[in-house]
Amino acid sequence: MTTQAVFRALADPTRRDILVMLAREDMTIAEVSEHFDMTRAAVKKHLSVLQEGELISVRIEGRARVNHLEPHALILASEWLDSFRRFWDDRFADLHQAIEAEKSKDNKND
Amino acid sequence: MTTQAVFRALADPTRRDILVMLAREDMTIAEVSEHFDMTRAAVKKHLSVLQEGELISVRIEGRARVNHLEPHALILASEWLDSFRRFWDDRFADLHQAIEAEKSKDNKND
DNA sequence: TTTAAATGATACCAAAAGGTATTATAAAAG
DNA sequence: CTTTTATAATACCTTTTGGTATCATTTAAA
Numbered sequence: 715m716t717t718q719a720v721f722r723a724l725a726d727p728t729r730r731d732i733l734v735m736l737a738r739e740d741m742t743i744a745e746v747s748e749h750f751d752m753t754r755a756a757v758k759k760h761l762s763v764l765q766e767g768e769l770i771s772v773r774i775e776g777r778a779r780v781n782h783l784e785p786h787a788l789i790l791a792s793e794w795l796d797s798f799r800r801f802w803d804d805r806f807a808d809l810h811q812a813i814e815a816e817k818s819k820d821n822k823n824d
Numbered sequence: 825m826t827t828q829a830v831f832r833a834l835a836d837p838t839r840r841d842i843l844v845m846l847a848r849e850d851m852t853i854a855e856v857s858e859h860f861d862m863t864r865a866a867v868k869k870h871l872s873v874l875q876e877g878e879l880i881s882v883r884i885e886g887r888a889r890v891n892h893l894e895p896h897a898l899i900l901a902s903e904w905l906d907s908f909r910r911f912w913d914d915r916f917a918d919l920h921q922a923i924e925a926e927k928s929k930d931n932k933n934d
Numbered sequence: 935t936t937t938a939a940a941t942g943a944t945a946c947c948a949a950a951a952g953g954t955a956t957t958a959t960a961a962a963a964g
Numbered sequence: 965c966t967t968t969t970a971t972a973a974t975a976c977c978t979t980t981t982g983g984t985a986t987c988a989t990t991t992a993a994a
Contacts, residue, residue, distance in 0.1 A: 730831070752983070798847060
């Protein structure tokens, strides 16, 4: 697990969506695929990238592969970002409202 | 500024290194380039990506372009990750030591 | 045991990413 | 004005990325 593997995994919007989905419940490849307009093979590739970055783990149940969120690696990214916190902490309150506005725009664009 | 633009900007190790450098002091393209084994043009491209993600701003001083860290966008990424915090908070203490070990390996691999 | 379901594996393709080299501009210095 | 410095812009190249299609493999079900 490297910082690079984690940030690379987070760089794709499909993969970030998959993480959000897996935060709610474990899912098979087929179940994850239902939520996207792409082939199962493409989704499988994204899941492989997430697994390489160790953001998810997989357990095999019969013929199914059940994907499970592994938050461990996310801590790495979170801590990397935290090292910049001194630059924004003192004006965080001022910025908070602006960020909320940005985030609502975001949902339409991502 | 979108979540996508921010995570895309963070996906490259050179760009993350640039952010760390700019956290210490504002720098021109030439100054940033001195720290990397690539052409100024390549560094300029990375700076453009960082600017598109609004992780840096640029002010023009004569013929120089001075790059400046803008932590605002980093908050967006930080908050996105924080939404997963409930998955790791209760076992954070257990994981902390393992993460420190991972990070020291990291510095060699990134 | 045949068949259907879930996934794995491979080859292939187009677009994007990361890089170089080259040429053009704009501003400071002599 | 000429020259040097700092950067911009463009064309080009190679590798990676995100996707498809196809075929093989494994497991559950009829």
